[in-house]
Amino acid sequence: MPHNIEQVRAAIDNIDAQLISLLAERQSFVTRAGEVKAGQGIQDAHDPERVESILRARREQALDAGLDPDVAERIWKELLAAFTDYEQNAAR
Numbered sequence: 636m637p638h639n640i641e642q643v644r645a646a647i648d649n650i651d652a653q654l655i656s657l658l659a660e661r662q663s664f665v666t667r668a669g670e671v672k673a674g675q676g677i678q679d680a681h682d683p684e685r686v687e688s689i690l691r692a693r694r695e696q697a698l699d700a701g702l703d704p705d706v707a708e709r710i711w712k713e714l715l716a717a718f719t720d721y722e723q724n725a726a727r
């Protein structure tokens with residue numbers, strides 16, 4: 636484990652860089668979801684049932700991984716709201 640704050644922050648910055656790459660990849664699939672929905676004549680990007688199912692699953696996955704499930708739920712609520720808005724604006 637790192638001993639000083641600079642080392643701790645460098646570790647956090649490194650993890651954030653990995654998260655950014657993964658979120659960029661996730662965004663490309665969100666864009667594709669919007670295209671597929673538009674192709675099926677679905678105008679509304681928001682899918683509340685899918686959102687609820689993701690939130691339940693991420694809480695379980697967080698517990699298994701040692702991540703506080705309340706932290707995970709807050710992050711994913713915001714993430715899903717942001718990506719749903721992104722999908723709505725990008726694909727239509």
Ligand SMILES: C=C(O[C@@H]1C=C(C(=O)O)C=C[C@H]1O)C(=O)O
Binds near residue numbers: 683685689718719722
């Ligand atoms: C990507 C989708 O569209 C929206 C965005 C979601 C996401 O970012 O995971 C989930 C549900 C939808 O509100 C989808 O329906 O799968």
